[in-house]
Amino acid sequence: MQYESPLPSEAECARATRRRRRGVERCDEMRMRWRWGILGLFALGAGCNTLPEWFLPLETLSNSWLLKWNRIAVDASGLDHTPLQPGENRVFGHHLGPTRASRAMAIVHIAMFDALNAVAGGYQSYTGIPPAPPNTSMKAAVAQAARDTLVALFPSHAATFNAALAEDLAAIASAAARDRGVQVGQAAATAILAMRVGDGSDDDTPWVFSNAAGHWRVDPINPTQQPIGPNWYKVRPFVMTRANQFRPPPPPPIDSVEYAAAYNEIKQIGGDGITTATTRSADQTFAGIFWAYDGTPSLCAPPRLYNQIAVTIARQRRLGVVEMGRLLALVNVAMADAGIGIWEAKYYYDYWRPVTGIREADPGTGPSGSGDGNPLTTGDVNWTPLGAPASNLAGPNFTPPFPAYPSGHAGFGGALFQVLREFFGTDYLPFTFVSDEFNGMTRDNEGNVRPFRPRSFSTLSQAEDENGQSRIYLGIHWIFDKTEGIAQGRRIGSYVFANAFRSTN
Known part of the structure; x- marks a missing residue:
């Protein structure tokens, strides 16, 4: 495959110089940054720790x-x-x-x-x-x-x-x-x-749990959890017209064939490998943790991760100041509206997580004792997922404290990557990223420092899919949480891109 050199020609430099506004790089700056990037790539190839541009x-x-x-x-x-x-x-x-x-x-x-x-x-x-x-x-x-x-x-x-x-x-x-x-x-x-004054973000009405099969309950491994975001559907969107504007279709009934397929997939791949056996590979385990950012110390929640990815891609595309600012506004507004839309759907459907669904699958288990009523599933009252990593903490891994469907990671990622596709006009944006889960400083919940491990992607879709799939590897989401979360996030990303920060020319 042929790649076009990013080194700007004299003509490109002249055009860039004529176009630039305050803060946009000069020709010599463009060339300097390109050369540093190439040196960084050669250094990586030689096994050094030097990073690309x-x-x-x-x-x-x-x-x-x-x-x-x-x-x-x-x-x-x-x-x-x-x-x-x-x-x-x-x-x-x-x-x-x-x-x-x-x-x-x-x-x-x-x-x-x-x-x-x-x-x-x-x-x-x-x-x-x-x-x-x-x-x-x-x-x-x-x-x-x-x-x-x-x-x-x-x-x-x-x-x-x-x-x-x-x-x-x-x-x-x-x-x-x-x-x-x-x-x-x-x-x-x-x-x-x-x-944003009075936008509904301060509503703290308590969530009322259901004991019925199929409904979300807190992680039995971390029973002191409190629900996050049950009233977020009341928050006024930034660009969307209403919280349920892009609500996904209902998840499969728990007695359906589709549910059983997702159940048996997660039961096999999502275990912690200690209490519960798993078919997950080492690379899949790495991917699951790589994308996590599950609200643990220093890492924050997924919006921090996706900002870092957006900046990584924008920097290698050499955006000027105005376009960089516009892209970051689009990305963050799309994620904010995705959070509103996804959490509206989460609590509207109130769908249980794998750790609950698997432990309460059989009759006689769970608060209702009814089981899931699905002849194609077999329960395991001790099933333990790998879980969202308790990075920089000493406690156990966990299942996040809100309903499963749709996946927040998948939805935030769908919004991010769709904005990037719309902004740059292509899905083919290869990039390498260092997650703060593997930055050579973050510790696992046993105090071990995780290694510095960059990960590379050929397209936005590849990264988007792995981001969603990572939650299945951790054993905290069903496959349909991922697919519908990505779809909802994409729709929100496209809507925000079409309706906010538009050109006046």
Whole structure:
């Protein structure tokens, strides 16, 4: 297969230079970054630990100040999921779980893009703030917008955000341009925060469990779990018209042939390999953990993972500042709406997880004692899944504390990868990614440091499928959770792409 060299020609450099707005790279920067990328690839081939260009420090990139705030945002969410250490002066859990984390990231990235777009122009404003006056610093506008939204969302982290803002503002030579940028950023942040007041995200009505067969119950291995997101269907969507706009069809009845096929698949492959035998391969186990990010310390929930993937792909595609900001806004808004739509379906169908379905399959088991009524299934009251990894924790692995159908991972991933397909116009976007589950620092629940292990994908669809399949490998989802979750996420991603941050040209 022939690959076209990404090294820009003189003509391409000239066109890029003519097109560029503030912050878009010059020709010499483009070439420098390409050469660093090739050197990184050769070093990898030689067995070194040098990373390819898209993993280089942000300082090597012309849009580093924008990506800096994306990283600050997603890492704030990671820290938000990390229990406090003695003497640490912050609050644990401002926005715990995938739904709240996705909402927070959408708010931050809307503010960042609207501030950027007020200066650069070219796209519809989400909040409706007016264009910036001439000679306004885009860097100041974005930094202020990010800082203000992050302080509102994670107030106990304010010192970190204030220091990052001060650093950015100090680097801007023109005081007048800086001050105008600050005003634009403040306006963008104020606007989106006001739009989300009373959006339904604070509803804490308790969930009422059903004892009937087929209905979700908390993980019997971790019985102190509390439901996450039972009222999230009440949250006002960012772009969708209503929470159930893309609700998937019902899952298969538990006495059906389709259910039995999914049941027997997960029963064989999803076991922990200790209490319960498994047919899962070592590579499948690796894939299951690679995609996890199940709300554990430092890793956060899936929205952090998918932001990292979006940035990885966007960096290797050498996006300029405006397009990078737009892509991150699209990705995060699509995930926020996916969280609303998926959690609406989860609690609407209230479908049980494999650990419950397998342990309660036979008559005489479970609170109702009825079993699943399926002649093609055989229960196992001790069946134990590999489970979502308790990374950086000391407790057991677990099944997430919300209903199975559809899969949140599959849905968030479907939204992400569909936005990427729409944005770049292709599914063929090969990329290599280092998951924080295997970054050479994260520990398993026995205290062992997991190795540094990049994983490569040829297409977005390949990554999207493995992301969904990873939940089957962990024994925490049925196959139809994956397929319908991806489908729902894709529909939401396409809808957001078609209706938000559109070109005004």
